[in-house]
Amino acid sequence: MEDDQELERKISGLKTPMAEGERKTALEMVQAAGTDRHCVTFVLHEEDHTLGNSLRYMIMKNPEVEFCGYTTTHPSESKINLRIQTRGALPAVEPFQRGLTELMNVCQHVLDKFEASIKEYKDQKASRNEATF
Amino acid sequence: MAAAQAVEEMRNRVVLGEFGVRNVHTTNFPGNYSGYDDAWDQDRFEKNFRVDVVHMDENSLEFDMVGIDAAIANAFRRILLAEVPTMAVEKVLVYNNTSIVQDEILAHRLGLIPIHADPRLFEYRNQGDEEGTEIDTLQFRLQVRCTRNPHAAKDSSDPNELYVNHKVYTRHMTWVPLGNQADLFPEGTIRPVHDDILIAQLRPGQEVDLLMHCVKGIGKDHAKFSPVATASYRLLPDITLLEPVEGDAAEELSRCFSPGVIEVQEIQGKKVARVANPRLDTFSREVFRNEKLKKVVRLARVRNHYIFSVESTGVLPPDVLVSEAIKVLMGKCRRFLDELDAVQMD
Numbered sequence: 279m280e281d282d283q284e285l286e287r288k289i290s291g292l293k294t295p296m297a298e299g300e301r302k303t304a305l306e307m308v309q310a311a312g313t314d315r316h317c318v319t320f321v322l323h324e325e326d327h328t329l330g331n332s333l334r335y336m337i338m339k340n341p342e343v344e345f346c347g348y349t350t351t352h353p354s355e356s357k358i359n360l361r362i363q364t365r366g367a368l369p370a371v372e373p374f375q376r377g378l379t380e381l382m383n384v385c386q387h388v389l390d391k392f393e394a395s396i397k398e399y400k401d402q403k404a405s406r407n408e409a410t411f
Numbered sequence: 412m413a414a415a416q417a418v419e420e421m422r423n424r425v426v427l428g429e430f431g432v433r434n435v436h437t438t439n440f441p442g443n444y445s446g447y448d449d450a451w452d453q454d455r456f457e458k459n460f461r462v463d464v465v466h467m468d469e470n471s472l473e474f475d476m477v478g479i480d481a482a483i484a485n486a487f488r489r490i491l492l493a494e495v496p497t498m499a500v501e502k503v504l505v506y507n508n509t510s511i512v513q514d515e516i517l518a519h520r521l522g523l524i525p526i527h528a529d530p531r532l533f534e535y536r537n538q539g540d541e542e543g544t545e546i547d548t549l550q551f552r553l554q555v556r557c558t559r560n561p562h563a564a565k566d567s568s569d570p571n572e573l574y575v576n577h578k579v580y581t582r583h584m585t586w587v588p589l590g591n592q593a594d595l596f597p598e599g600t601i602r603p604v605h606d607d608i609l610i611a612q613l614r615p616g617q618e619v620d621l622l623m624h625c626v627k628g629i630g631k632d633h634a635k636f637s638p639v640a641t642a643s644y645r646l647l648p649d650i651t652l653l654e655p656v657e658g659d660a661a662e663e664l665s666r667c668f669s670p671g672v673i674e675v676q677e678i679q680g681k682k683v684a685r686v687a688n689p690r691l692d693t694f695s696r697e698v699f700r701n702e703k704l705k706k707v708v709r710l711a712r713v714r715n716h717y718i719f720s721v722e723s724t725g726v727l728p729p730d731v732l733v734s735e736a737i738k739v740l741m742g743k744c745r746r747f748l749d750e751l752d753a754v755q756m757d
Contacts, residue, residue, distance in 0.1 A: 304746065305750040305751070327489070328490060328740075329744075332482045332485075332740070335482035336451065338440045339440060340450065341450045371751065371755075375751055381740070385738075385740050385744070388462070392737070394462075395463060396730045399467055400467075
């Protein structure tokens with residue numbers, strides 16, 4: 279127990295070993311001391327508002343989440359800090375995972391509907407062209 | 412009753428006031444409004460979501476996405492601009508450039524030329540690889556020499572008559588197949604999108620002789636890799652008349668908006684204004700400059716109805732670009748889900 283340190287940073291992340299010691303961590307988790315796993319800050323590397331804002335929206339839609347926000351640390355660094363605090367004792371990783379899965383489902387549905395719409399438009403145009411000949 | 416209406420307006424409309432915009436941010440998260448269940452429900456989303464294609468031709472696409480939130484619509488727009496990959500000229504090997512255009516300016520111009528090659532059939536080049544292989548590189552040759560035209564008239568001053576090959580166009584770029592590319596790509600499919608882009612101008616004795624390597628990249632790295640001329644969206648306008656507008660005021664009102672938005676009809680001898688097609692309006696807010704009419708109209712936008720407009724540079728058809736953008740967002744989510752699974756296994 280490191281009581282003399284005010285903030286215990288428990289950094290866990292997947293480190294893929296690459297040539298010349300080049301670190302390629304995509305995701306890190308940072309936790310403040312004392313709190314159990316329901317408040318976590320995720321550091322997502324090589325990401326910006328594109329994923330940050332849409333993921334924040336999906337996670338906020340979860341009624342178990344008390345707080346969710348993201349910020350870009352500095353415009354020159356391409357990473358975001360996404361903080362999730364849950365109500366009760368639910369581990370924060372769970373809404374994060376659920377948010378990602380739900381965002382994927384939304385994209386899949388949008389893709390299906392879009393492609394169906396495009397196909398319908400093309401068929402309509404083709405049948406209209408045929409009718410004029 | 413009025414309170415319920417106000418709440419509905421707060422949830423569904425972005426209101427454009429005279430001096431500012433109200434209700435901009437999404438507020439329908441669980442717990443904000445009593446009596447509303449705002450938790451994410453995939454079935455409810457699927458029931459309310461629809462896509463309508465308004466117009467499509469080979470380079471531009473206009474479609475509506477209804478029932479989605481700004482965060483996700485904006486993510487698609489950002490990905491269309493910056494993260495859908497294309498092929499573009501990255502390295503220019505200059506053998507001879509005696510033209511008036513400097514090497515680096517010429518190389519910059521060549522990089523911006525859109526290349527008609529499906530980027531999905533290529534890989535990214537590995538970092539540190541200088542040569543490039545057939546799976547990640549396209550080669551083009553540009554070799555033009557300008558000479559004097561011996562058959563020109565004596566006193567002509569028209570450069571088109573006097574000189575031969577004095578303008579270097581993209582049609583002078585020839586594709587040099589690498590490895591098995593000649594078998595994979597039939598003749599004429601790998602070329603610049605437009606063959607009439609002017610690259611440089613020459614005079615007799617000047618020559619441009621260079622070799623170009625095209626690689627796959629994304630707009631985030633350099634704007635030359637962006638596959639869209641532009642991709643944008645706007646929210647569907649919603650114009651409501653708070654009181655009936657009649658007579659000359661109706662004519663005035665129709666002039667305050669874009670043509671076709673307000674229609675003036677003759678009912679029982681009186682001219683009455685009616686909102687015919689709010690979608691056409693560009694919200695110049697001219698109506699707020701008119702003292703009488705500004706109290707009569709409420710300008711708003713429907714918060715979850717997005718009118719997308721995608722214009723492609725010609726590399727890929729615009730509907731393919733939108734599909735690719737959605738797949739890129741799915742790829743990002745999948746990447747973090749895989750990371751999470753790997754971390755949790757430790």
